[in-house]
Amino acid sequence: MPELPEVETVRAGIAEHVLGFVIESVQVHDARSVRRHLGGATDFEEALSGAFIVDAARRGKYLWLLLADSARGDASAFLALVIHLGMSGQVLIKEPHFEQEKHLKITVNLRTPQNQQLQMRFVDQRIFGGMFLDSLLPTVDGSGTEVAAASSSELGLALIPQAVAHIARDPLDPHFSYDQVRAKMLKTSSGIKRLLLDQSVISGVGNIYADEALWLAKIHYKKPAKTLTAAQTRILLDAVTGVMQEALVAGGTSFDALYVNVNGQSGYFDRSLNAYGQAGKPCSRCRKEDRTSIIVREPFMNRSSYRCPHCQRAPRGI
């Protein structure tokens, strides 16, 4: 279940392996994996041929390859190959002779500067993810000012695909604004976890890290966002940032072998989870304080929420 740390691991892997390569051709094996692309899978295949990969960028759970139609990198001609991993998406870089994966959906045939052939493969069992080509817009910082690219290596920060423009900045973004998140929290009647999962408020957070951050901050998922104090909000957002940074160092969380990084290696952060998926197990914080409480799983938004019934008490009236 890729969240921000997993997507960042994939982005970094792509950046390390395929920058400067040319897309020779593309084969879409399942048209459902090409999303919101006008012209459909055939146009998608044709439009990508001949493009140069100049950067790999990310916001929240969206990542994209910055493409130029010549190696010179004429900024007016940039396009984005947007990738969302959904629930089970993987990006694999392999030599062409490697056996096809069972759920291979899209093959991008690459030629390296050394004139060798490589493939970037998009594999996705549940088909919640996909790819599409998109135009790019200038990004703005917290005050609405356009972000300038001081060098060609910063173009990934200064441009954003049109379809990703509505996604809020994530906690690892240099322009992430605590005040903007806080302002949105005060304007809604929704519970705090609903906001953490709302990608237009704060991006990159999924069910796993939302539960982990709420456990760390000792906050119940249904607590109305506007009732959090400024101090609680700060602790919670610091916890979100913290679990993401930790997971990033560990290479991303993995639970069912559906997620692997760009080289096909699974993450291992799942061993340090405190709440998510821990139903029936004792709360580790309570145990340190010589108290026994058992993590519970509760239905929430057609999925599950995990919490410690002692550390994360239900707000009055819930």
Added chain:
DNA sequence: AGCTTAACCTGAGAGC
């Protein structure tokens, strides 16, 4: 307009 819910999708595992 703000908020909530259904639908998309496949495979693993449980229960009978």
Added chain:
DNA sequence: TGCTCTCAGGTTAAGC
């Protein structure tokens, strides 16, 4: 064994 049911959940369109 083989069938049916439930669960996993990111995103968005549709409904209230």
